[in-house]
Amino acid sequence: xxxxxxxxxxxxxxxxxxxxxxxxxxxxxxxxxxxxxxxxxxxxxxxxxxxxxxxxxxxxxxxxxxxxxxxxxxxxxxxxxxxxxxxxxxxxxxxxxxxxxxxxxxxxxxxxxxxxxxxxxxxxxxxxxxxxxxxxxxxxxxxxxxxxxxxxxxxxxxxxxxxxxxxxxxxxxxxxxxxxxxxxxxxxxxxxxxxxxxxxxxxxxxxxxxxxxxxxxxxxxxxxxxxxxxxxx
Numbered sequence: 001x002x003x004x005x006x007x008x009x010x011x012x013x014x015x016x017x018x019x020x021x022x023x024x025x026x027x028x029x030x031x032x033x034x035x036x037x038x039x040x041x042x043x044x045x046x047x048x049x050x051x052x053x054x055x056x057x058x059x060x061x062x063x064x065x066x067x068x069x070x071x072x073x074x075x076x077x078x079x080x081x082x083x084x085x086x087x088x089x090x091x092x093x094x095x096x097x098x099x100x101x102x103x104x105x106x107x108x109x110x111x112x113x114x115x116x117x118x119x120x121x122x123x124x125x126x127x128x129x130x131x132x133x134x135x136x137x138x139x140x141x142x143x144x145x146x147x148x149x150x151x152x153x154x155x156x157x158x159x160x161x162x163x164x165x166x167x168x169x170x171x172x173x174x175x176x177x178x179x180x181x182x183x184x185x186x187x188x189x190x191x192x193x194x195x196x197x198x199x200x201x202x203x204x205x206x207x208x209x210x211x212x213x214x215x216x217x218x219x220x221x222x223x224x225x226x227x228x229x230x231x232x233x
Contacts, residue, residue, distance in 0.1 A: 074088035151174045
C-alpha cells in the first residue's frame with residue numbers, strides 16, 4: 001500500500017478516536033461543561049476534582065486504553081511501515097488535546113501518553129511510570145510528570161530505535177503536552193496550582209485555598225475569564 005495512504009489513514013483514524021473525550025461527555029450528561037469548572041481541563045484530573053476519585057479513575061483508565069488500543073491496532077494493520085506506531089501515538093494524543101468538536105479545547109494528554117508508551121514499549125512504560133511517580137511525589141505537582149515524561153520518551157525511543165525520526169514525530173506530541181501545561185506552571189508560580197497530595201488530603205488543599213465549604217464546584221479556584229485566555233490544562 002502507498003505510504004501516503006497509510007500515514008493519512010493512521011493519522012486521521014487515530015486523531016478521531018483520540019478526540020473521544022469521556023470526561024466531557026460525562027460532564028455534559030450531568031448538565032455542565034467540565035472545561036468551565038475546576039482547572040478548566042477536560043481530563044481525568046479535573047474529573048477527580050469535579051466528580052470524585054472513582055469516576056476520575058475510570059476516565060483515566062479509559063483514556064489509557066483508548067491510546068493503547070489505537071497504537072496497537074495501527075501496528076497490527078500496517079506492520080510494513082516502520083513509523084506507524086509513533087504516528088498513531090502522536091495523532092491519538094493530539095486528538096485528545098485538540099478535539100475538533102470541542103473547539104480544540106480538550107485534555108492535557110497524560111493518560112493518552114501513558115497508553116501510547118505502553119503500546120510502543122512496555123519496558124519504557126514501567127521505567128517512566130516509576131519516574132513520573134517519583135517526580136509527582138517529590139514536587140507534589142502532577143503536571144511535572146507529563147512534561148518531563150513526554151520529552152524523555154521521545155528522546156529515549158529514538159535512541160533505542162537508532163532513528164532520529166522517531167524522536168521528531170513523538171516530539172510533536174511532546175511539544176503540545178508541554179504547551180498545554182503552561183497554565184499549570186504559571187499557577188505554581190502564583191501558588192494557585194492543585195497539589196498532587198490532593199488525592200489523599202483534599203481537606204488540607206481546601207484549607208490552603210481558603211475554602212470552608214468544599215462543594216467541588218469552586219474548588220480549588222473558580223474558572224474565570226483570565227484562565228480562558230491561557231493554554232488550557
